Amino acid sequence: MNERLKPFEEKMGKTLSSLEEEYASIRAGRANPHLLDKLTVDYYGTPSPIQSVANVSVPEARIIQIQPWESKMIKEIEKAIVASDLGITPSNDGKVIRLVFPELTEERRKDLVKDIKKKSENAKVAIRNIRRDAMDLIKKASKNNEISEDEESNIEDEIQKMTDKYVADIDKRTDAKSSEVMTV
Numbered sequence: 001m002n003e004r005l006k007p008f009e010e011k012m013g014k015t016l017s018s019l020e021e022e023y024a025s026i027r028a029g030r031a032n033p034h035l036l037d038k039l040t041v042d043y044y045g046t047p048s049p050i051q052s053v054a055n056v057s058v059p060e061a062r063i064i065q066i067q068p069w070e071s072k073m074i075k076e077i078e079k080a081i082v083a084s085d086l087g088i089t090p091s092n093d094g095k096v097i098r099l100v101f102p103e104l105t106e107e108r109r110k111d112l113v114k115d116i117k118k119k120s121e122n123a124k125v126a127i128r129n130i131r132r133d134a135m136d137l138i139k140k141a142s143k144n145n146e147i148s149e150d151e152e153s154n155i156e157d158e159i160q161k162m163t164d165k166y167v168a169d170i171d172k173r174t175d176a177k178s179s180e181v182m183t184v
Helices: 003-024 073-083 106-143 149-182
Strands: 040-043 046-049 054-060 063-068 097-100
Touching: 003 106, 003 149, 040 073, 063 073, 073 097, 106 149
Parallel strands: none
Antiparallel strands: 040 046, 054 063, 063 097
């Protein structure tokens, strides 16, 4: 691969990683502790991830159990969950917080698939923008006689192949996540 393309491939890789993180936060009827990754609680004045102030486990397929290391953190964790967009009301017994995930309705599953496809399309747009930036760089280098026309053509082919690879990867992950959500 041409050295000039390395930063563009890194950007495409980061776009794919970002999409994966977004997909991890979409719940598919099963309890997934990654849903809590973006939530922070106030721990002695410092915003901290829930995983750093409590033990998070999945004792059953549709239950996340959060056991804070300090009992006074229960209220803070509950407040963070209620304020989030999870749409789940936490319940606690004074020692442990439980999040019970209801079975998803058919309509909700279809909405989630639409959301997945929207996120996928946004990632593809980002990949295409990176491709455009790479193509502009190569055209500018050719215009300044830094590379020959043959090199320009070869590098543009490389950029297109790299773009196609990432778009295909996005499609594959989108199909996998969509079928996971639609599986009852």
